[in-house]
Amino acid sequence: MxxxxxxxxxxxxxxxxxxxxxxxxxxxxxxxxxxxxxxxxxxxxxxxxxxxxxxxxxxxxxxxxxxxxxxxxxxxxxxxxxxxxxxxxxxxxxxxxxxxxxxxxxxxxxxxxxxxxxxxxxxxxxxxxxxxxxxxxxxxxxxEQLEAFDNSNIRSEKDAVERINALASWTTHCIATNNTPLNKIPFERVGYVISSLRVCPEHASLVSNYSAILQALQDCGNTSASKNKRRLEVIQRHVLIEMLVASVEQEMSSLDQSSLEGVVDESMTAALRANEEHHKDSKKKRKTEGSQEKLTTAILAMLP
Structure with missing residues (x-):
């Protein structure tokens, strides 16, 4: 047929x-x-x-x-x-x-x-x-459904921020509902978004555009809104942080050890190593949270 x-x-x-x-x-x-x-x-x-x-x-x-x-x-x-x-x-x-x-x-x-x-x-x-x-x-x-991606190319930093915000907003609504406790929201799945973007030539530049992610993070939650909307803004901020963490983490993982020298400081390398150890032993919850916090702190300190 x-x-x-x-x-x-x-x-x-x-x-x-x-x-x-x-x-x-x-x-x-x-x-x-x-x-x-x-x-x-x-x-x-x-x-x-x-x-x-x-x-x-x-x-x-x-x-x-x-x-x-x-x-x-x-x-x-x-x-x-x-x-x-x-x-x-x-x-x-x-x-x-x-x-x-x-x-x-x-x-x-x-x-x-x-x-x-x-x-x-x-x-x-x-x-x-x-x-x-x-x-x-x-x-x-x-x-295909997001208005921010209607134009085929990113023409300015503003376009990049709008696209990141659109993805973060969609992800927020996808992983969280009104009744989902914050500690039950699967923020770790945000990494899937970054992994997918990395292998799409037309969208890969968003992953390494840290300034746009930081700008989206800064813009998030600057409006007065209802209690439910403020809750979603808090979740979206967390999503954006996870996007930033996953972007840097996956970029660093794609480099060999020699390439890392001179690119990241010792605290960043230590944080990445701690995070890798966490993934090998998911049962150690305290270590997980500590590693993730170290990684996030190191990334935010490193970026302009």
């Missing part, structure tokens, strides 16, 4: 044929589910390759297959694809998230108003029970 769609999209890229791939998303076999998602994803892959080839030849790129014709299928099977991002098979999760991202980029889900569906897809960006690929594509799916 997939090959027929690619060879003659004018005939087979229609609901009457695509629905069979949609039905296969519910098959009991993970392999069948994976192939079904891959079949629906194939037209987007072909277009991506075609545009890339023309771009390399400095020619204007245009899609070969009109994927806009898949809008009805996208809307009809969006719920099932969202469930596939939580599939027992990790490969199915990755393919499903990649397809949903393709749908979002082509505006094929704009008429889907199921809030729970959007929440389920977005939450995969912070999920522990999945792969970095799913978290990355889910975060890109979230970014």
């Amino acid at each position: 997939t090959q027929l769609i690619l060879i003659r999209p004018d005939i087979f890229l229609k609901n009457s044929f695509l629905k069979y791939l949609g039905w296969m998303l519910s098959d009991s076999s993970p392999l069948v589910r994976e192939k079904a998602v891959a079949g629906l994803l194939a037209p987007f892959k072909v277009n991506e390759e075609e545009i890339s080839k023309k771009s390399n030849r400095r020619k204007s790129g245009s899609p070969r297959i009109d994927t806009g014709l898949m809008v009805s299928i996208a809307e009809k099977f969006a719920r099932r694809l969202a469930d596939c991002t939580m599939d027992v098979d990790l490969t199915v999760q990755e393919r499903a998230m990649e397809l949903l991202l393709a749908f979002a980029r082509e505006s094929l889900l704009d008429n889907v108003e199921d809030e729970e569906l959007w929440k389920d897809i977005n939450s995969r960006a912070l999920a522990k029970d999945t792969t970095p690929i799913v978290r990355r594509d889910s975060l890109l799916f979230v970014i």
Whole structure:
């Protein structure tokens, strides 16, 4: 079916044929589910390759297959694809998230108003029970919805601050609810956002833009608001601090020991070492909190 769609999209890229791939998303076999998602994803892959080839030849790129014709299928099977991002098979999760991202980029889900569906897809960006690929594509799916990312490039420091604030605000609402005690909020998952941004060329610069993160932190909580909003601002400040910590920590981890010499002071190195020891023994809670505090203090002291 997939090959027929690619060879003659004018005939087979229609609901009457695509629905069979949609039905296969519910098959009991993970392999069948994976192939079904891959079949629906194939037209987007072909277009991506075609545009890339023309771009390399400095020619204007245009899609070969009109994927806009898949809008009805996208809307009809969006719920099932969202469930596939939580599939027992990790490969199915990755393919499903990649397809949903393709749908979002082509505006094929704009008429889907199921809030729970959007929440389920977005939450995969912070999920522990999945792969970095799913978290990355889910975060890109979230970014497609954030107004701060409407422009393709960061034109000023203000743009960077707005993007960081948008991500921090979304993360805050994702990990915290009105009834969640502060000590139960999984702030450690903020690191997933940084990890995902680092592997996205178009957004990686945000990770190392410490001045923008610090500015966002400074701006947060400067407004008088209701008790609930003030609570969210406190949580968002914590999220921004975690973003800063994770950014520096992951950057330092990517360097070898010789590269660290002359870049960070002894307190920073000691804090990083203490934090690494904490990750090796998560049962030592007091040591965990102490290491994290040392790391945060060292980072804030080091940055301008």
